[in-house]
Amino acid sequence: MQKTFKIFTPLFLLASLCHAQAVEIVIPEVPKVPKVTAKVPTPPTSVYVSTSGNYKSNEEIIREATTPKVVHFSNHVAPVYEEVKDDPNKVALVGQVKNGQVTAYLHAPLITPHEVKSILEGAGFSVLNTFKVDKKGIVNSVIFTNDEIVKQSSKKNRGFASALRVTIDKKNKLISITNPIYVMAAFMQGEYKDELAQKTLKSLRDAFGNLENSEEKVKFRVLERYQFMQGMPKYVNMQVIKKAASATLLANARKSKKIVYEQKLLNGSVIIGVKLSKRTSRFIKKTGYQNAGLLPYPVLIENGEAKILDPKYYIAVMYPMLKMSQFMTIATVPGAIGKDVDKVFR
Numbered sequence: 022m023q024k025t026f027k028i029f030t031p032l033f034l035l036a037s038l039c040h041a042q043a044v045e046i047v048i049p050e051v052p053k054v055p056k057v058t059a060k061v062p063t064p065p066t067s068v069y070v071s072t073s074g075n076y077k078s079n080e081e082i083i084r085e086a087t088t089p090k091v092v093h094f095s096n097h098v099a100p101v102y103e104e105v106k107d108d109p110n111k112v113a114l115v116g117q118v119k120n121g122q123v124t125a126y127l128h129a130p131l132i133t134p135h136e137v138k139s140i141l142e143g144a145g146f147s148v149l150n151t152f153k154v155d156k157k158g159i160v161n162s163v164i165f166t167n168d169e170i171v172k173q174s175s176k177k178n179r180g181f182a183s184a185l186r187v188t189i190d191k192k193n194k195l196i197s198i199t200n201p202i203y204v205m206a207a208f209m210q211g212e213y214k215d216e217l218a219q220k221t222l223k224s225l226r227d228a229f230g231n232l233e234n235s236e237e238k239v240k241f242r243v244l245e246r247y248q249f250m251q252g253m254p255k256y257v258n259m260q261v262i263k264k265a266a267s268a269t270l271l272a273n274a275r276k277s278k279k280i281v282y283e284q285k286l287l288n289g290s291v292i293i294g295v296k297l298s299k300r301t302s303r304f305i306k307k308t309g310y311q312n313a314g315l316l317p318y319p320v321l322i323e324n325g326e327a328k329i330l331d332p333k334y335y336i337a338v339m340y341p342m343l344k345m346s347q348f349m350t351i352a353t354v355p356g357a358i359g360k361d362v363d364k365v366f367r
Contacts, residue, residue: 115232116200116222118241123206125341126235126312127198127225134161137187137196141165144228149184149282152294154305154313162314163187164282164294173217174209175287178259180321181330182208183284183292185221188314197235197311198225199339206244207338210256213245237312237342249337249348256334260359262320263327263366267291270327270366274320277365281317290323295365301357307350308340315339320362327366332358 113119116127132140134151141148146165154160166184174183182205188197201221206213226232239247248255263270271291274280281294294317305313315336320329329335332355337343 115226115234116202117219118202121240121242122238123203123241123244124200124234125203125237125239125339127200127229127232128235129196129198129229129232131189131191131194132196134163134189137163137189140228141187144224146224149284150294152281152296152317154302154316156299159191160305160310160313161189162316163189164317166284167221169217170221171284172287173205173212173214175290176212177288177323178257178321179209179212180286180290180292180323181319183286184282184294184319186314188311190310190313192310195311197314198229198232199314201225202241203239203244206241207247207256210245235311237340239341247334247338249333249343250345253337254331254334256330256338258331258334259321259328260331261326261328262359262362264325265327265366267322267325270322270325273366274322274327277367279365288323290321293320293322294318295320295362297358297361301354301361304336304351304354307347308336308343312340318358318362320365327362329359329362331355 116124138148138151141163146167149164149166152162152164154162164184164186170185171183174180185199185201185204187199190197202215202218205218205221246255265273267289271293274293274295279296281296283294284292286292296317302316305316318329318335320327336351336354337348
């Protein structure tokens, strides 16, 4: 249907200005949109449930959705983790953890290697050997152990914890004993047994009597993952020097005449101490005589492999106060140690 409107407009072009003319404008009607009737499909009477392989009706689905769920609680109780803190009223004895830190060494006034050996044996330890670290005998290293230490370290990759050291340092006029808590925590890793470490420490305190903590201290909790700095090797980053039958490796090492001590472990492994070349051993002049008891260098023969702790780790953990500037002065030593040990098995 169309609608007609009349509009009166003046016609200026006509001669007569007094006459008006009507103009008709026809506006078409907007077409109507046809209605579309949508057909809603009837829902199925059942639904296939793939998890169970069965069909469920709509009624079953609605009933399950509207039925209150019963929550069943487990009887499992989460373990309680207690943070170990120092007892403020407890007096820490020499060598024990204090304020979260543990000393790496126990110091005492200078005595002779013979006296050290006598004291250790009197306390029930076995002395594996006494080693002259430098040519002039300024520093001597006494390597010792006992049956309990050997038993605990007779596990895969734990042989490095099978012996402790006493450094007899004539230059600084002291003896320096590796702290069992420090060494066992570092070398036994997750298998560290505090009871054995404390027992061993007590034996040393009772035997030597006048021990003092060294100033070289490390946070006890970081010893398991100790490294000199980010990106440097950890305990687990051992270097395999040679592969062969374990008996062959040990036989070749004996032929080299570089073995200072040999300790058999209960799991069939063997830990030996290797004498480094004179040139390589000189690094102790730069790192300090007081901790030179880290030599002879320990080598673990186990499951057909002769392996060592990465020198960058071993030197760092035995010299925990070593500075980067000092480490840089012995930059070639880690590589030289690997070469010296390799020669032992040729």
